[in-house]
Amino acid sequence: MINMSHEHTAHTHVSSCSHSHSDQHEHGKTPIILFFVGLAIFIISFFLPAGVWSNSFAFATIILSGYHVIIEGFQDTYVETKRNKKFTPNVHVLMALAALGASLIGDFKEGALLILIFSAAHFLEEYVEGKSKREITALMNMNPTKARLIEPDGTIKVVDVSKLKIGDHLQVLNGDQIPTDGKILTGYTSIDESSINGESIPAEKTVGDEVYGSTINGDGTFIMEVTKDSSDTVFAKILKLVNESQSNLSKTATKIKRFEPKYVTAVLIIVAIYIIATPYLLDYTFDQSFYKGMVFLTVASPCALAASDIPATLSAISNLAKRGVLFKGGSYLSNLSDIKAIAFDKTGTLTEGKPKVTDVHFIDTVNNQISFYSDIIVAMEKKANHPLANAIIESIVTTTDLDVTIENEIGKGLITHYNKHTYRIGKPSQFTQVPKDIEKFNNQYTKEGKTVVYFSDNDDVVGLIAMMDLPNPKAQKVINYLKQAGVHTAMITGDAKTTGEAVAHSLGMDQVVGNVLPENKSKIITQLHDEYGLTAMVGDGVNDAPALVKADIGVAIGEGTDVAIDVADVVLMKNDLTQLSYAHRLSKKLDKVVMQNIVFSMSVVLLLVTLNIFGKMNLPIGVLAHEGSTIVVLLNGLRLLKPLH
Template sequence: METINSKKSSHNHEHDHDHHEGHSHSHDHGNSAVILFFVGLAAFLAAFFLQEGSFLQNSLFVGAMLLSGYHIIIEGIGDTFKESKRQRKFVPNVHILMTLAALGATFIGNYEEGALLILIFAAAHFLEEYAEGRSKREITNLLKMNPTEARLIQADGSVKTVDVSVLKIGDKLQVLNGDQIATDGVILSGVTSIDESSINGESIPREKTVGDEVFGSTINGNGTFTMEVTKDSSDTLFAKILQLVNQSQSNLSKTATRIQKLEPYYVTAVLIIVPIFILMGPSVFQWSWDESIYRGMVFLISASPCALAASAVPATLSGISNLAKRGVLFKGGSFLANLAGIKAVAFDKTGTLTTGKPSVTDYYFEKEKGASEQEWIDIVVAMEKTANHPLANAILTKFTAEKTIAIDVENKIGHGLTAEYEGQVYQIGKPEIFKAVDSEIQVLNLRYSKEGKTVIYFAKNNQVIGLIAMMDVPNTNSKEVINYLKSQNVHTTMITGDSEITGQAVGNLIGIDEVIGNVLPENKAAIVQSLQEKYGTVAMLGDGVNDAPALVTADIGVAMGDGTDIAIDVADAVLMQNDLTKFSYAYKVSKRLDRVVWQNIIFSMMIVVLLVILNILGKMDITIGVIAHEGSTILVILNGLRLLIPTK
């Protein structure tokens, strides 16, 4: 487990490092900045009712600029100073460019344009923060979907429901049927069967009794038991998902990070070009010094990369928010952005492609003189109802008794279930314990076994008269998702610890490209590596501890939300409801995000080029430049916010 955590630690560190190299402008300014913005906006609007060019009107414009944009000015100067000091070189940002442009416009007497520039830029900034806040809210709302409580047994024997985070080693817990086990521990009293597919990948529930170990996040069956906590539960699912909120905001997409890395170089270039442009005005373009300074200010505004800086981040955060609302949590924008480029997907079988629980697929009962198939079913149901057999739920789900039979059942280890009814002895158990078997039943057993199914026999007086075949069947969405991925030319592989026969049986049902069976947990990561070498970018979907190394190795690890804490901890994304269609939906959102980001980049750069050319030709003034430039920034952000709308 230490190896897994240490690997993931470095994995996450790399992404964090990428982020911090670029400078992020997404800051939470709080209510004071919003209030000052609207005060500044009010001052700006009030100025229009005063005499044009008067001292009071110009003062209101300057006041509007300082009030609505004080956080822009502070970030422009403050962040440039901090980053320059940290990196020991001049590292300006787009905020200082906007500050200089507004001050320059004011310096040449265009007070209204300077205020307008800051107002629109600040509005775009708040719009970007709205996208970020929306994403945080959607992710935080999903916390309600996860169990975070345990039934703590008090010193006086009473039971109190408490938060999982308060549990301590040595605490006694009551676990009722169907409960999700809160943390790791040992059974003190009671007998039950527990679905441990999220831990060991096995689809058949395990019988547990006094002294047996139980694991957090596994699902209790029909029994009730008490347990003692053996591990600290501070590292709960609740805490892990809170970490997701922070990670998803800090880990930007590669495109966003690349843009942010280029930003200081771009801004530095503009700051160098503007004075050269002003100095060249009189000699090259035959402008007066006043016009040259004016055109320099327009150039400064036109060349500012506001729209470019906003091309990726709001779109990425909107995509994360869209998915969070639908039960898909991404730990960072880079994972969502990269999902569009996957060439292969590896799936764990149990609990990912399959339901994780056995279901009756086939059955056969011999017909005796005077006895119908339903009579045998009535006896089977009566026997299974009183048993604590791990396959009982599958049988009881499939069969319905017409006649209620009172029957005493004995569960003998190695002999299955035995019962006596109307002078006859009936038995349910594995094929190996029976000797008197008709050829027809033997043939069926062989056929079902080759199909990867678990077979049990039903006997009367030691003569087998029926059989029931069970299998962990594919979940309802597996085939649809596999078909969609294949239509996108994405190779699909199923990795399972089950036999090749069992794996192939499931693979044939859902149409998967490749099945790899008999895989030990430690070999799953190696298979993912081989897929990476063969196909390129690979995603891995799994839900158990045995999937954790493979989830780390994959370019994008996706954990099923009903899986173990460790799988969710090391994964890059989580499907909260174990719904595979959420994965194909995430892939569609990722493809859409890629298109939107490139639309924004191309559009924003075209606007910059157009404004610069029009400025050189003398076809544009500061007001048009401000509106066109900052308007394009708002359009880019609004285009990104389209990703909040559900993807078809």
């Protein structure tokens, strides 16, 4: 995995709290310092005698602790009103007016308390969401920088990839990172292309085959011709897509966010009407009317509403963190309950990420030699350096440890000579005379998405071995849960469609898209979003990065590459897919708890406002009842710390 040290920022989805500025402002340390200075002054005010000094200290708290709330409240209201071409206030404005209104009628400490509660929630949200711009230095570090250029006189010169031109000839040694896209002129090798297509099984390449920059060469050495400019390679397109996706991020408004401007506008209008109308309707003096108006503004201030989401979301995030599920922002957990479609990468996500032997078949006439053939096959594969070799060695039981010498011949596979017999292991296409029995099983296994190799004795095919990257045992439970929850499930894979369909069919998935290059993965995410709505993506490789960024919620597998983890919004650290369904269930519960809090907080506000209209409410009682409702909302949110059963 790539070592990196850079910051992550969540997509700029609107936060689940009601602070509209959270995606627009960068705060330094000054507002936080002022907040704590204001808090200290507020505490000191309680030790001062009632009067000018006590009130001055409380008012200083409003100015210092509420500095950013007041400034941004009016600034954001102006900006959003101008942008939307209609009055679009936020809770900051209401909080600022409520605190100042309380001060106007002499209740400085109540105003200070309101500001402190709201400001604390605001900073808490910023801490959770994070404000630094997502960087992609880890992805950049994987971009090849050097190439072995073959000069006209045949000498080799190491040059920067940026200096390569189309038509240049390059030498690629075993284990090298392929510097750019091109085609093989001479040589034969196997190449790990997982950084491009996610395929766990290396691709065998020979003359005329295409190779891609950033992929890793295996044991062979070859000469290649550059066919693309370094800025136009497949890997360069991945970088470009990730960059573009970060600068074109969609915002998903939460329930509170959508409700906020309407609520604030209504309160401001009602307060103005209340102050003007009550002297005529209820025979109040103007001073009494103004006092009642300030009480109204205070009890209508949305402390409980603002606390409806953040504490509950933090509790749920903490619950999930204990289970190894990390969310990089509360909005993603809030929005997870609303997903309509979810796409999965295949290799390493829905599957175990490495091939295993699933079937071994020998023709009937060699039953008495199966044990010996197994010894020969394992002995040959032990001398090969290939993932398929490891799968065969781990799966086939031997009785005798044989020592053989192998040859890896282009177009023929592994060959060894033992006791005057020639044994060969290779692709089915390398053999001409094949028993019908073997062909039948080859066709069957191939349709099942398995990779098949033949084993021959003196050019007579006597057996075959089928291998496959098997489904993750926990994937079945997750897919079943998502289907029951009404979420459309799709697989996006760089593998052949038949291979993907085999895995998807066994898991009961709704859709399979195969032969997909990274630059097309994000397009498929867009298509899913257009057709179904809010879409999530689960992946583990560099090739998944553009799709993870493009998705409304990107989920990375913890054992995947650092790049996937960095650009994702959710990370399953324990590589346990079942935690995804747990997170979805908890998100559903979070949605219910938040709605309960909203209904409760607004009901309390409605009750207090009604009592105020009929003269049954004063400011101290209003603040006490109002803050009491906030505590109830906080405690309700803390229930999400408890594990789900």
